[in-house]
Amino acid sequence: GQNIDQPTEMTATEGAIVQINCTYQTSGFNGLFWYQQHAGEAPTFLSYNVLDGLEEKGRFSSFLSRSKGYSYLLLKELQMKDSASYLCAVRPLSGGSYIPTFGRGTSLIVHP
Amino acid sequence: KAGVTQTPRYLIKTRGQQVTLSCSPISGHRSVSWYQQTPGQGLQFLFEYFSETQRNKGNFPGRFSGRQFSNSRSEMNVSTLELGDSALYLCASSPSSTGNNSPLHFGNGTRLTVT
Numbered sequence: 001g002q003n004i005d006q007p008t009e010m011t012a013t014e015g016a017i018v019q020i021n022c023t024y025q026t027s028g029f030n031g032l033f034w035y036q037q038h039a040g041e042a043p044t045f046l047s048y049n050v051l052d053g054l055e056e057k058g059r060f061s062s063f064l065s066r067s068k069g070y071s072y073l074l075l076k077e078l079q080m081k082d083s084a085s086y087l088c089a090v091r092p093l094s095g096g097s098y099i100p101t102f103g104r105g106t107s108l109i110v111h112p
Numbered sequence: 113k114a115g116v117t118q119t120p121r122y123l124i125k126t127r128g129q130q131v132t133l134s135c136s137p138i139s140g141h142r143s144v145s146w147y148q149q150t151p152g153q154g155l156q157f158l159f160e161y162f163s164e165t166q167r168n169k170g171n172f173p174g175r176f177s178g179r180q181f182s183n184s185r186s187e188m189n190v191s192t193l194e195l196g197d198s199a200l201y202l203c204a205s206s207p208s209s210t211g212n213n214s215p216l217h218f219g220n221g222t223r224l225t226v227t
Contacts, residue, residue, distance in 0.1 A: 033215060033216075035215075035218075040220075041220060042115075042116070042202065042218035042219055042220045042221065043155075043202070043216075043218045044218070045215035045216070045217070048215060087154075087155065089155075099145065099157055099160055099168050100216065101157070102147075102154055102155035103154065104153070104154035105154055105155075
């Protein structure tokens with residue numbers, strides 16, 4: 001099975017940098033997703049990491065260490081609209097199932 | 113390209129009733145997955161359909177069922193509703209159910225309230 005941990009809530013100030021961590025334990029690993037979900041809306045895809053290292057996409061970057069079972073999402077130059085829940089999801093590789101398992105999400109609150 | 117469409121957006125039902133939720137995937141996407149989202153448990157996988165066949169199933173009781181039609185549209189049904197079934201039900205589509213890098217594309221969900 002899979003076990004995914006991420007902080008429940010974080011707060012940060014507009015213009016700052018915030019790092020949201022995700023640790024996982026899984027039998028077989030085929031990649032890690034990050035999704036953003038605003039209240040009352042659908043989760044939207046942010047990034048997908050398969051190999052170790054940092055992937056940068058504008059203000060958002062995602063890092064993966066497979067040996068440590070660890071990932072983080074880095075948000076730079078925070079804006080008020082970044083207030084949302086951030087979901088970490090692991091895609092396993094076991095028994096032919098590629099269905100991602102989601103963490104419970106980190107609620108990020110950005111203050112002016 | 114239209115996104116994933118779920119109907120209805122909101123539903124209020126009473127205990128013991130049954131409910132059917134609908135999902136239309138992105139055109140060309142053949143895999144449809146269903147998730148239940150609650151504040152306490154987060155996103156919990158219900159089942160996945162691909163080419164009208166259930167390919168994967170989560171740990172939910174048999175009261176939860178689904179199907180997929182030849183046009184890839186999917187429905188899920190919950191019978192004998194319980195208060196604990198109150199949740200946001202999310203549908204997600206992707207081009208394939210095989211191991212590739214395709215992310216899930218989610219609909220806005222159906223908010224079900226059971227009273």
